[in-house]
Amino acid sequence: MEKLMQPQVSPFILGVDVSKDSLDVCLTRRGEVPLHHQKFNNNSEGFQRMKAWMKQQGCEAGPDTLCCMEHTGMYTRQLVHYLLARQVHVWLESALQIKRSIGMVRGKDDKVDAQRIARYALLHQQEAQCLSLSGVTLERLKDLQASRSRLIKALKSIKGTIKELLQIDPVSGKTLEQVNRKAIRGLEKSKELVEEKMQQFIAKDGELKRKYDLLTSVKGVGKVLAISLLVYTQGFSKMEDGRKLACYCGVAPFEYRSGTSVMGRTGVSKFANKELKQVLHMAALSSIRNNGEMRSYFERKVGEGKSKMSVLNAVRNKLLHQAVAVIKRGTPYEVRLNII
Known part of the structure; x- marks a missing residue:
């Protein structure tokens, strides 16, 4: 369920707040104000009752529906599989993204959360990245x-x-x-x-094996990092840009300055996938030790006066960009004589 696709504009929007045992569901039709709410169990029986309730509201719970929910790991899995089997467009969005788009809120209520998710999907459905049952x-x-x-x-x-x-x-x-x-x-x-x-x-998996072999052709990208990249980028269908991937891993440098009074050092953001960042960090250290190309680059930059951590971060970025490049190109990595 990892291949992403852009959905067409859906007449029905379904916002779901998922918990371990229950689903708070909010259904609305595009162009209408009313939000219909109902609560169901998070199991196959609850899914059937949800489908019957949606049908009462005039929604067939099929390709005409866009369902948006926060990514809560295992608790969403059964529901996602059920909806994809019915050809519903399923959009798993970051909880932080939804929360920040709403602005300042106080308190927490599952019903209100479902309504907020539905409104978010209604406003941003053109940006939806939906799943398909292919991975x-x-x-x-x-x-x-x-x-x-x-x-x-x-x-x-x-x-x-x-x-x-x-x-x-x-x-x-x-x-x-x-x-x-x-x-x-x-x-x-x-x-x-x-x-x-x-x-x-x-x-x-033939396609996954092809991408795995391409990734491991990059010196410094071992089995653990290759699998981590495939998992977290959903087979490179979610992030095909090196800069976006670097930002997701928390290794993209950002400036911190404003006017003439705030002149902070350039640094990386704390909003990152820390597990992937750790694996990438270990791969960068290994690459510096065992890859002559990266070792020469590291030693040269440190000799020019750069801090070791900033150069190490640059090595992490280079590994990510090389990984993205071989996936896009579809051919194994080729060693260059010089690295800038």
């Missing part, structure tokens, strides 16, 4: 990626505690290391199995 592999990869992250955190927590205790109290540290040995091996084995399963899913 189930990416959805599975995202689940496996989340599982891998949890396993890594668990391993770091256990190993970190043991390492600290060995320095302070070697006897207790060795005891802790002994009793956790099987747990560590089990977590490491699970991590390996997750990574193998991710590779299997990629191998079964």
Whole structure:
């Protein structure tokens, strides 16, 4: 469900506030003021009742409907699949984007939230980026990626505690290391199995495998970063521009100045996908160590007086732009003799 497309103007707008157990639904017709609200369970029975209620309002819950909802992870998944099966245009929008478009608000109410989402979709439907049921592999990869992250955190927590205790109290540290040995091996084995399963899913999807091979042809882009980029860009159907991707990763530099009194340093924004930024950061460090092209660039810029962090950020940007370039071009990365 990852391929994005631009919908035509829909006569019916559906705003949905999704929670774990319930859906607050607000339906309106384009050009009309009334907003019809109803609450349903977030399950298959609730979806059927929602469809019947929409039909009473004159809406067939099909291609004539644009449904907008905030992206709340797993809680939206069943509803999204149901709506896509009925050919409803589904628009998953950032909660922050909707909130900031409304302005200052006080309090929180699910019914009011559904109305706000419906009004947002009504005003901005020309900008809607809708999903289609074409990338189930990416959805599975995202689940496996989340599982891998949890396993890594668990391993770091256990190993970190043991390492600290060995320095302070070697006897207790060795005891802790002994009793956790099987747990560590089990977590490491699970991590390996997750990574193998991710590779299997990629191998079964021809288009995804092609893009994965293109990404990994870039020196410095390994398996983890390649999969992360595919997942978070939805197979590069959501972000095909290097600058936008850099902004999403939190590595695009922005100026901070106003008039003659405010002259802050250029820096990156805190609004970013921090998990992807971390993976990209590790890839940049690896690239500087192992890629002669990037190492030469890093050393030259540092020698010119640039700070190491600013040059490292430039390396992160270069990796992203190279990744986008090979996807757009459709051919593997070619090593250049000189890098500016």
